[in-house]
Amino acid sequence: MALRFLCIDPDTNGGHCPALHVDDETGDLLVTGRREDDVTNLRQVEANSGIGDHEVLVRLPARMKAIVLAKLLEEARDADTARTAVRRTDRGD
Numbered sequence: 001m002a003l004r005f006l007c008i009d010p011d012t013n014g015g016h017c018p019a020l021h022v023d024d025e026t027g028d029l030l031v032t033g034r035r036e037d038d039v040t041n042l043r044q045v046e047a048n049s050g051i052g053d054h055e056v057l058v059r060l061p062a063r064m065k066a067i068v069l070a071k072l073l074e075e076a077r078d079a080d081t082a083r084t085a086v087r088r089t090d091r092g093d
């Protein structure tokens with residue numbers, strides 16, 4: 001599995017999390033961040049989608065929304081560009 005770094009919280013101290021990576025093979029997103037331990041928040045998430053025994057709820061600071069969105073849009077554009085290039089090659093263009 002080859003992980004590619006996408007972004008990190010610009011206000012992090014010492015270059016640690018929170019951060020976002022993508023698995024180049026699967027396209028899955030991997031998030032590092034502070035584990036959410038607030039019982040009220042955990043109950044709300046549990047009511048909506050559940051949290052498996054092997055899962056944790058990770059908190060990303062609000063300041064990362066724009067950064068994460070920009071990186072995900074960039075990823076989507078790059079994927080669209082790659083698909084277009086493959087289709088053109090397949091057609092002989």
